[in-house]
Amino acid sequence: MSDIALIKTARDFNRFYTNFLGLLNKAYLDSRFTLTDARILFEIGSQEGVSAAALVRDLHLDPAYLSRILKRFRAEGLIKTSPDPADLRSQIINVTDRGREQFEELGRRANAQIAARFDNLAIGEPQAVVSAMDTIRALLDSAAKPVPAVIRAHRAGDIGWIVQSQGRFYAEEYGWDLRFEALVADVTGKFLANFDPEKEYCWIAEPAASMSVRSLSPMAATASPNCGCFMSTNQPAGSGSASCWSTNVSAFAGRKATARFSSGPTTCWRPPAPSTSNQASALSPRRDIGCSARRPMAKTGPSPSDSHCRKNFA
Numbered sequence: 001m002s003d004i005a006l007i008k009t010a011r012d013f014n015r016f017y018t019n020f021l022g023l024l025n026k027a028y029l030d031s032r033f034t035l036t037d038a039r040i041l042f043e044i045g046s047q048e049g050v051s052a053a054a055l056v057r058d059l060h061l062d063p064a065y066l067s068r069i070l071k072r073f074r075a076e077g078l079i080k081t082s083p084d085p086a087d088l089r090s091q092i093i094n095v096t097d098r099g100r101e102q103f104e105e106l107g108r109r110a111n112a113q114i115a116a117r118f119d120n121l122a123i124g125e126p127q128a129v130v131s132a133m134d135t136i137r138a139l140l141d142s143a144a145k146p147v148p149a150v151i152r153a154h155r156a157g158d159i160g161w162i163v164q165s166q167g168r169f170y171a172e173e174y175g176w177d178l179r180f181e182a183l184v185a186d187v188t189g190k191f192l193a194n195f196d197p198e199k200e201y202c203w204i205a206e207p208a209a210s211m212s213v214r215s216l217s218p219m220a221a222t223a224s225p226n227c228g229c230f231m232s233t234n235q236p237a238g239s240g241s242a243s244c245w246s247t248n249v250s251a252f253a254g255r256k257a258t259a260r261f262s263s264g265p266t267t268c269w270r271p272p273a274p275s276t277s278n279q280a281s282a283l284s285p286r287r288d289i290g291c292s293a294r295r296p297m298a299k300t301g302p303s304p305s306d307s308h309c310r311k312n313f314a
Contacts, residue, residue: 021113029109036061038106040069041095044079045103049092051084077104154202157186 018024028035039059044050052070056063070093078099084090095103106133156225167181191200205292 020117029106029113031109033106034103037069038065041073041078041099041103041106044093045095045100049094051090051092053090055093067190073099150205152204154204158202158204159192162188 017285022028026034028038031038033041040061042054043055043059043218049218052063052066055061056066065313070079076098077096079093080096081091081093084092084310139147163181163185166184167178170176170180189201
């Protein structure tokens with residue numbers, strides 16, 4: 001059983017969001033349609049023919065209730081039906097020209113409503129809202145497909161995120177004190193202060209606009225890939241973030257490397273250089289956690305199958 005406080009928080013958010021969008025108003029978007037009417041019209045207008053059975057299944061509507069709405073739409077000249085070639089007992093529903101106009105007008109009003117809400121937010125906040133929405137859908141919608149990972153260079157704030165995330169994760173999960181966060185800040189701070197794009201690179205792997213995986217991987221051009229630190233937050237399996245990260249490490253180094261990553265919050269740390277204090281060395285795991293790499297034997301680039309996440313580092 002879930003924590004009752006979590007359930008109450010989720011219900012509270014549901015009430016907020018329905019009010020936020022005005023979903024309880026009888027006239028949805030100041031139109032003559034209810035929310036259910038508008039959603040049904042959207043499903044019909046956005047598809048090239050749909051059956052009533054599909055609408056019942058996808059929208060979880062009572063068949064008799066849907067039948068009454070479709071009858072009204074037909075009487076108003078919004079939809080038309082034709083026999084289904086694959087099943088003569090079924091009808092295929094399409095919007096008429098008039099129905100298309102209503103469908104597009106509702107779309108314009110819905111876009112304007114969201115745009116007006118976003119206009120009241122600060123720079124970057126609309127992206128944060130959409131990112132949170134992506135996360136909610138990925139976690140709750142079993143049919144949602146993982147968004148392919150996108151690899152980019154680090155930007156302002158990314159290194160700070162790595163320090164914050166790793167410090168918090170190891171404090172919460174393993175009870176490590178602030179000395180570990182200081183170590184992460186030292187490693188990443190030196191990376192920024194002495195960054196040499198010819199020998200080092202920072203990869204940020206993220207699906208769409210959300211920040212699911214961020215990894216910092218300084219490496220020497222003459223050595224095998226050396227993972228400085230790797231941070232992964234919970235993400236849907238199959239998103240490809242780890243694969244894209246490994247591919248780009250291989251491409252940058254000009255060698256073939258392999259890596260295995262576990263799902264969930266994981267960090268890969270290499271022990272500090274011998275000159276680092278014993279205290280700092282004790283804070284670093286003695287072996288990789290969730291990541292392993294071996295010295296490559298052949299000079300090869302990424303496979304063609306990884307072209308979707310390849311970047312040019314020239």
